[in-house]
Amino acid sequence: MPVNAESHPESGDHDIDGDALPINEVFYSLQGEGKLAGTPSVFIRTSGCNLRCWFCDSYHTSWKPTHSWMSIEDIIDEVRTFDEADHVVLTGGEPLIHEESVKLLDELADYGYHTTVETNGTIYRDTAIDLASISPKLRSSTPTTERDPDGEGEWANRHDSRRINLDALRQLVTNYESQLKFVITGADDFEEITDLVERVRNQTQIAVPDDDVLLMPEGRTRDELADTRTTVAELAMDHGYRYTPRLHVDLWNDASGT
């Protein structure tokens, strides 16, 4: 169900009683990324983000957010229409900017769903998360003047100062089963990854095995992925990290609702 009403997610200007979330789309697909790639899953995509990656493949949740407000009850009713699925992926935008995501996840868990949260790792919340799929943003994600899809670099400093929150990363990794999934634009990104993984390891007693560090090629389309994925596969082999494909892009390119 693509949802396309225009309004601003931070405004809260909706007339639904009870807890509600700005929802960009709800759809059924295969998990395309990470440890659970290939798993049939219902995706709930919230709108609104605290970062602005230049390459964001969900432009209508970050740079130009669109959504309809949905009550938690209505979201869960919609999820339950896909009766083959027992996995739910909460994504965005950044789903953890919304306090109401806590209640949604708790209720999904009460219904017995396995929950994955796709997050940029800058915000921690205590809720029912079976897999925290954390994608910390590297320097190469910054929307510099040359790479800004929507302006002239106005977001660059804000993005850069927000993109790493070591304390939030520590809490996510310590309290949930997790994966660290880095978007790679080129071999130059690698040093920053090893450095950040070390810093996270130094913050927690929980083991962060190389197997839970995933390298994902940057690319919104098959053609873009064709340019990055071999480099990324070789980096994974050289360093013992895991490669993750973007299965949905391989299967359906950049079609919406996939």
Ligand SMILES: C[S@@+](CC[C@H](N)C(=O)[O-])C[C@H]1O[C@@H](n2cnc3c(N)ncnc32)[C@H](O)[C@@H]1O
């Ligand atoms: C749209 S984000 C939403 C969740 C959260 N804001 C985050 O960034 O993790 C979902 C996933 O897509 C990844 N992603 C976004 N744009 C991408 C691109 N152009 N190429 C590869 N991965 C991308 C993100 O890193 C994240 O793992």
Ligand SMILES: Nc1nc2[nH]cc(C(=O)O)c2c(=O)[nH]1
């Ligand atoms: N099929 C599919 N798998 C995904 N895994 C993470 C996604 C996301 O946008 O968070 C995503 C997505 O958009 N589609």
Ligand code: SF4
């Ligand atoms: S953090 Fe996620 S949703 Fe936000 S701009 Fe980056 S990729 Fe897009």
Ligand SMILES: [Mg+2]
């Ligand atoms: Mg996606």
